[in-house]
Amino acid sequence: MKMVMPLLASVLAVSACVTASLCDAATKAKPKPLPTYKTSFDCTTPQASTEKLICHDAQLARMDLELDRLYRLALTDEHSVPRPNKVEIDQRFWIESRNQCGAGPQAKTCVIASYAERAFQLRQGSAIARTKDPSRLSEGPLAYRCAGFNALVAATFFTVEPGVVFLKWANSSVTLNQVPNNSGTQYRGKDYKGSYSFWQIGDEVFFQIPGSGQMSCAAEPVG
Template identity: 60%
Template sequence: MKTLTATLSYLLICLLATDANAASGPSISDEPAAPIRTTFDCALAKASIEKLICRDPQLKQMDMEVFRLYRLALTDERSVPPPKKISIDQQFWVDARSQCGADPDPKACAIHRYAERAHQLRQGSTIARTKDPYRLTEGPVVFRCAGLSGVVAASFFMMQPGLVYLKWANGAVTLSQVTSDSGTRYTGKDAQGSYSFWQSDDAVVFQKPGVGGMRCSAQATD
């Protein structure tokens, strides 16, 4: 647990340091920062969700990260599902992401779709989990929470703001990082109500709608 928290804390510090350097003024080379790319040509974007992605830096980052994970998973002959099925699933996922354009909150819908797909790709492929030291994602980390049947799997997006995708037996939710006096806290809500996920060096607490905070512990994985 301490190792996980230390890793996430280190990555967050690196991101904050990058922001601080950017705010301090031009670098010695005075070269402008490279624009964040997308996996499609924004000049040709017609679908409303693609236009939203093109003008939103957070969604652009998630778009590139999911594509990176997808390409890595395709090289993994031991992935579950196998590469051929991953390719088919990716097209179904793109179609599902496009439907977010008709959602009352298209950005929240797109964030959840991206987080869900990143979780699936990382969960099924060792190569996707381990390649590239500059990745934006970590996990899945498996937690067992007191009072909850089964386990909770968590995948993290190390960005600003940070995100965590939580998946358990009969549900899933994507939460955004918020300011916290101690530890790292994520909050969010869906049709069922509000959720929170808080972690520090010695504790993890998951709260679902209508249920008090459940203390959780990380489970060892292979």
């Protein structure tokens, strides 16, 4: 019996040590809850995977709030194109389209592009949506004339972090994301055609599309 008690104590000690180690490992492995940001919809009960993504992403949440601000302004504009009742219908279809971005590896890219294009539409169609509200996080559309390029380039900016620009010309469009640069503000992106760049250095603007060299652009008067 004298030999059994120490042996039993050792077994229990080892068991407790293993259990404690497993508990510590489980505690360390447990992921921290994602932060939740304010959006135009209720993040306590998000209905789609895209909404969950927006609720937990600071950049997307700010784009959502700005888009909602533009939408509500457009609804008050009797001169908007399209008219307010059609703006409301279009918004419902847009939300359905945005939510189709899903939760795949390109989900965030898809959501950013969706917000950027919708902001362009609302700002282009409503003078009230383009008012210089100090709280605004969007600007444009601004028009640029690029050397050797026949079409005007319309640019709508989202001043979030990182920034986003939606560019539209003729029958083409692209959404670009701001990238770190020590000189000016540069946006880059790509689609199935290749890579794009839009670079602002003071009053100078440079635009590059697939298959073309860098073009120098000048802002066109607005209004």
